[in-house]
Amino acid sequence: MSTQHSFQVSGKLVDIRNKKIYPACVWIENGYISRIEKTDEMVPDQFILPGFIDSHVHIESSMLIPSEFARLAVIHGTVGTVSDPHEIANVCGIAGVDFMIENGKKVPFKFNFGAPSCVPATRFETAGAMIDSTAVTTLLERPEIAYLSEMMNFPGVLNQDPEVMKKIAAAHRMRKPVDGHAPGLRGDAAKAYIEAGISTDHECFTIEEAIDKLQHGMKIIIREGSAARNFEALIELVDDHPNHTLFCSDDKHPDSLVAGHINDLCARAVAKGLDVFNVLKAACINPVLHYRLPIGLLNEHDPADFIVVKDLTHFKVLETYVDGILVAKEGKTLIPSVPATTINQFDCAPVTVQDVSIQKDDYPSQHGLIPVIEAFDGQLITNKLELTGKLLNNAWVTDTVQDILTIEVGNLYHQATDTTCFILHFGFKH
Numbered sequence: 001m002s003t004q005h006s007f008q009v010s011g012k013l014v015d016i017r018n019k020k021i022y023p024a025c026v027w028i029e030n031g032y033i034s035r036i037e038k039t040d041e042m043v044p045d046q047f048i049l050p051g052f053i054d055s056h057v058h059i060e061s062s063m064l065i066p067s068e069f070a071r072l073a074v075i076h077g078t079v080g081t082v083s084d085p086h087e088i089a090n091v092c093g094i095a096g097v098d099f100m101i102e103n104g105k106k107v108p109f110k111f112n113f114g115a116p117s118c119v120p121a122t123r124f125e126t127a128g129a130m131i132d133s134t135a136v137t138t139l140l141e142r143p144e145i146a147y148l149s150e151m152m153n154f155p156g157v158l159n160q161d162p163e164v165m166k167k168i169a170a171a172h173r174m175r176k177p178v179d180g181h182a183p184g185l186r187g188d189a190a191k192a193y194i195e196a197g198i199s200t201d202h203e204c205f206t207i208e209e210a211i212d213k214l215q216h217g218m219k220i221i222i223r224e225g226s227a228a229r230n231f232e233a234l235i236e237l238v239d240d241h242p243n244h245t246l247f248c249s250d251d252k253h254p255d256s257l258v259a260g261h262i263n264d265l266c267a268r269a270v271a272k273g274l275d276v277f278n279v280l281k282a283a284c285i286n287p288v289l290h291y292r293l294p295i296g297l298l299n300e301h302d303p304a305d306f307i308v309v310k311d312l313t314h315f316k317v318l319e320t321y322v323d324g325i326l327v328a329k330e331g332k333t334l335i336p337s338v339p340a341t342t343i344n345q346f347d348c349a350p351v352t353v354q355d356v357s358i359q360k361d362d363y364p365s366q367h368g369l370i371p372v373i374e375a376f377d378g379q380l381i382t383n384k385l386e387l388t389g390k391l392l393n394n395a396w397v398t399d400t401v402q403d404i405l406t407i408e409v410g411n412l413y414h415q416a417t418d419t420t421c422f423i424l425h426f427g428f429k430h
């Protein structure tokens with residue numbers, strides 16, 4: 001990594017807030033921007049703008065530890081994330097959150113972790129840990145915890161569950177934002193959820209739902225990730241609500257993180273004819289303002305977090321800087337790997353064919369119909385269907401003709417009976 005104390009970068013500076021682009025020279029000293037100077041001289045044919053921010057991503061879904069996630073993300077011009085560590089918290093509790101924070105500090109990248117609000121995610125889950133309102137409050141008191149993470153328990157909010165309300169109140173007391181997670185919530189229910197002091201949502205899958213929530217003052221994080229993709233449905237919101245839209249991936253598998261990140265969403269949005277400044281507001285500015293992130297916005301005296309791109313159509317990233325450190329150059333990361341210890345507490349046995357067969361009497365059925373989960377590509381929401389099951393030797397079995405496959409949830413922490421049911425639309429034949 002290049003750590004010069006004082007240097008300058010010149011190019012066409014993109015002033016997103018004032019919707020202007022002008023030739024300029026940016027001076028960096030000791031990790032901060034000391035001066036920005038307009039120039040009449042020739043500058044290199046490149047654009048300087050603030051870095052991209054993924055406004056809601058579970059680093060764990062990249063299957064990488066934070067330091068390795070950072071090494072890849074900076075290649076695409078990402079300088080920071082708003083990250084809910086609830087996946088690792090579900091497994092390792094507070095020790096998992098500590099691990100993410102400590103490992104993330106070892107690299108020049110601005111992870112902003114939240115306090116997980118729903119560990120375990122539901123009461124039906126056998127999790128490795130529980131984080132109650134007292135533990136959430138303790139987490140929120142820490143300066144490195146920026147907000148209360150996605151409040152998935154929206155029935156708990158609407159019914160004013162005391163534990164849920166204590167967690168939200170703690171965040172409000174500390175003036176830290178509360179993230180929402182309320183797929184499909186509309187009308188009065190959405191209004192009540194928002195009035196409880198929940199200020200973002202990344203789960204909208206129709207524009208009508210998003211507009212409903214925007215009307216009540218919520219900010220909409222447009223999600224395009226590996227598990228759920230809502231970009232096409234929601235992207236036109238950016239031009240109508242440029243101060244209230246952000247971008248996120250939520251879940252980003254490693255193959256897709258290698259291919260691109262928020263830079264790709266910007267390119268796709270601009271290709272659709274959206275205003276480039278509005279798009280960059282959502283990608284770079286709005287997350288910093290909403291979460292009050294310690295990430296620079298290319299103003300004098302800001303931390304020197306910025307990127308240099310070839311153009312404002314493909315957003316090919318030439319250089320990425322975090323705190324004045326050159327962390328990526330022309331597709332190559334300059335952040336070295338750092339060693340990490342393993343903190344998992346898994347204890348499970350291999351899955352056998354026996355484990356995934358269901359005895360006839362152990363599964364609900366009527367007239368040969370069995371309950372089946374209907375999955376949709378690119379969505380997290382599912383349907384419940386009743387379909388004709390396939391019986392073999394007095395057991396319900398996988399039916400590749402109808403594409404009704406068994407799916408199993410195993411206990412990761414100790415040997416226990418697994419839960420098996422059926423799911424539609426995976427298409428596996430062998």
Ligand SMILES: [Zn+2]
Pocket residue numbers: 056058084150250
């Ligand atoms: Zn999430």
